[in-house]
Amino acid sequence: MSIARFSPFELLLLKSRSQVDTATLLLLAWVLVHRQHVSEGQRRRRLAQVTAQFRHGHELGPVMSIAHSQDLQAIQLAAEVVRKECGSERSLSVIHQAITVATDDGELSLANHYILRFLADLLTVAPMTLNTLFKELTGCPLATPEDPSRDVYWQTHDPDYHARKAREAEAAEQQHQQANARAEQQQRKKDQRYQQKQQKQQEKQQRQEQARQAREQEQQRQRERQQEQERQRQQQQREQAEREQRRSRQHDSRQQDYRQQEHSNRQQRPSPPPPDRTTRALSVLGLTPGATRIEVRHAYRRMAQLHHPDRFYSESEHQVALASARFQRIKNAYDYLMQTY
Amino acid sequence: MRDLYQRLAVSPEANDQEISQAVASCLHSALRQDAEAVFAVAERRDTYDTLHHTVSDIGKLRARLGLSHGAHWQGDVANDFSLPPDFAISRHDELVDRVSHAVSLYNRWRRWRGPWLLIAVFATGGGIGIALGLALCLGLLPM
Numbered sequence: 001m002s003i004a005r006f007s008p009f010e011l012l013l014l015k016s017r018s019q020v021d022t023a024t025l026l027l028l029a030w031v032l033v034h035r036q037h038v039s040e041g042q043r044r045r046r047l048a049q050v051t052a053q054f055r056h057g058h059e060l061g062p063v064m065s066i067a068h069s070q071d072l073q074a075i076q077l078a079a080e081v082v083r084k085e086c087g088s089e090r091s092l093s094v095i096h097q098a099i100t101v102a103t104d105d106g107e108l109s110l111a112n113h114y115i116l117r118f119l120a121d122l123l124t125v126a127p128m129t130l131n132t133l134f135k136e137l138t139g140c141p142l143a144t145p146e147d148p149s150r151d152v153y154w155q156t157h158d159p160d161y162h163a164r165k166a167r168e169a170e171a172a173e174q175q176h177q178q179a180n181a182r183a184e185q186q187q188r189k190k191d192q193r194y195q196q197k198q199q200k201q202q203e204k205q206q207r208q209e210q211a212r213q214a215r216e217q218e219q220q221r222q223r224e225r226q227q228e229q230e231r232q233r234q235q236q237q238r239e240q241a242e243r244e245q246r247r248s249r250q251h252d253s254r255q256q257d258y259r260q261q262e263h264s265n266r267q268q269r270p271s272p273p274p275p276d277r278t279t280r281a282l283s284v285l286g287l288t289p290g291a292t293r294i295e296v297r298h299a300y301r302r303m304a305q306l307h308h309p310d311r312f313y314s315e316s317e318h319q320v321a322l323a324s325a326r327f328q329r330i331k332n333a334y335d336y337l338m339q340t341y
Numbered sequence: 342m343r344d345l346y347q348r349l350a351v352s353p354e355a356n357d358q359e360i361s362q363a364v365a366s367c368l369h370s371a372l373r374q375d376a377e378a379v380f381a382v383a384e385r386r387d388t389y390d391t392l393h394h395t396v397s398d399i400g401k402l403r404a405r406l407g408l409s410h411g412a413h414w415q416g417d418v419a420n421d422f423s424l425p426p427d428f429a430i431s432r433h434d435e436l437v438d439r440v441s442h443a444v445s446l447y448n449r450w451r452r453w454r455g456p457w458l459l460i461a462v463f464a465t466g467g468g469i470g471i472a473l474g475l476a477l478c479l480g481l482l483p484m
Contacts, residue, residue, distance in 0.1 A: 010436055034395065072398055076405055077432035083406070084433065110342075111395040114418070118399050121411030130413070147417070148389050149343040151378040161382065 009066050009074035012058060013081070021054040022063070023081035024094055027119065029060075029067035030075060031102050034111040040064075046104070050097050079122055091123035095130065099137050113145035176317065183325035187332070198276060278340060281333035293341045300334040342396060344421035345376050345389070353393065396422050405429055 006014070009026065016022040028050060032043045047060055066074050086094060098119050102112040120130045134142040146153050155162055279289050285299040307326045312319040346353045349363040349372075360380050367373040379389050400422035403409050409423045 004439075006439065010439075013436070014440065070394075070398065072401060073432055075398075076402055077436065079402060079406060080431055080433040110392050114342075114396050114399050117411075117413035118403065118408070121403070121408045121413045122406065127412050145342065147342050148385075148392060149345050149375060149379060149417075151375045154378045154385060158382075158385070 007071070007074060008062060009071065009077060012062055012066075013077070015058060017057040018055040019081050020085040020090070021051070021056040022058070023078035023085075024097070025051055025054065025056060025060070025063050026067060026074060026078040027082060027094070028097055028101050029063050031098050031112055031115055031119075033064075033067045033070075034109055034115060035102060035106075036109050037106060046101060050101055083122055086123060088124075091125060092129075092133070095120060095123060095125050095133060096137070099134055103138050108142075110145055110148065172317070176320070179317070179321040180324055183321060184328060187325065187328060191332075194277070194280075201276070277336065281336050284329060284333040285337070293338075296334070296337050296341065300330065303330045342392065342421075343417045344393065344397075345372075345379060346393070347421055348372060349376060353390065400424055 013019055013022050025047070029043075029047055032038070032047055035043070038046075044060060044064060047064070051060075082094065095116075098116060102108055102116060108116070116130075119125075120127075125133075131142050148154070282289055282291055282296070285296060285303055287295060287299050291299070304327065307323055307330060309320050309324040309327055312323045346355075349360070349367060351359055351363045355363075357380075364373055364376045364380060367376065378385070380386050396418060400409075401424060403411065403414060404424040404426050407426065408414065409419070409426070414423070
């Protein structure tokens with residue numbers, strides 16, 4: 001046996017001349033409380049209008065205040081009383097009143113969708129009956145309630161916010177692109193500077209090469225001149241001792257052949273040194289010169305996974321921009337190596 | 342109408358930070374998108390919370406009244422907001438019990454002629470007090 005005091009609604013129910021009417025009154029007040037865009041005075045007037053022929057015999061004020069406080073126990077008690085006392089006709093009239101109270105002119109609020117359905121279940125009104133009653137009273141069929149727990153609901157009910165968000169996203173995207181473009185430009189500048197340096201080096205090398213070649217040619221010319229002189233001397237000797245040294249002539253010619261072969265060997269250029277850009281690209285991928293194509297590919301995959309901008313998506317715009325610059329450098333190095341290897 | 346709090350495994354009273362953490366760690370991408378849409382803006386969360394409160398009240402009422410399987414209680418709402426029946430006794434029976442208890446107390450009171458009994462108790466109490474006071478005065482005077 002509980003020692004709790006009687007709650008306001010219990011007292012109201014005990015004092016009431018008709019318990020069913022009081023309980024119905026509370027349920028209708030509950031529906032009214034969940035109607036939107038209605039003032040408190042309008043609610044009271046509407047409740048008084050609908051329940052004009054009720055025989056409860058007490059004020060409406062306390063009922064409205066109980067409904068406002070959302071007292072679950074009071075509502076449960078009212079629901080039990082209504083279920084116990086209402087026959088099928090009375091249930092239909094209660095549902096009728098609930099629908100009129102819930103949708104006078106405006107639409108049914110979301111909470112009232114669920115409350116009306118609860119009342120219909122409480123009073124064992126079938127869905128078909130509820131639908132026809134609703135259509136007769138309001139002129140439009142009872143729709144399924146919209147779902148504010150979904151994105152779609154907010155896109156239709158709050159389009160301003162979405163438009164603003166889209167604009168912000170666009171601005172952020174533009175900023176991001178600008179940052180990317182800046183990073184690319186810097187990269188390009190660096191590349192250009194690097195290429196210029198390389199070109200200078202190559203020119204220097206070519207100049208050195210040309211100088212060396214010129215020197216070699218000079219030497220060769222001198223040697224040829226010496227040979228010529230020697231040959232002339234030999235010829236003179238030969239002329240002098242033509243008859244005496246006929247056999248030695250063959251030997252001389254062989255010697256000449258040998259020398260010519262030697263010259264041609266010396267004229268071959270030395271192989272060019274490995275270009276600097278390749279070693280740089282390899283070091284970007286964390287490899288040493290002499291790495292194979294497969295190693296390059298593996299290194300590229302590893303580095304790309306490590307520095308992909310999507311990995312930094314959750315951190316900040318700045319991090320993403322840095323990562324995309326790094327990723328671009330890695331990708332450039334890989335592309336270059338794939339072309340040259 | 343789904344119970345996003347239940348689906349994200351956070352309490353409805355959780356603050357924004359806890360909620361955003363739960364949303365970020367949610368693996369279901371569609372649910373994450375919906376939760377972001379609802380919880381990103383404070384007004385939307387307020388709207389959702391009021392409806393959530395009402396619907397969970399209705400879920401409780403249905404559980405207590407044995408209406409968890411009603412014809413009008415289907416789909417997502419029924420899945421998320423149905424509670425197991427708690428064995429709370431019917432409010433009406435409780436009211437009847439309390440009224441009958443109050444009535445029996447009243448009857449007993451009437452039967453023992455409560456007011457007279459009360460007057461007798463007061464009278465005896467007063468008499469004893471006066472007697473004690475007199476005895477004290479008489480006892481103190483010789484000393």
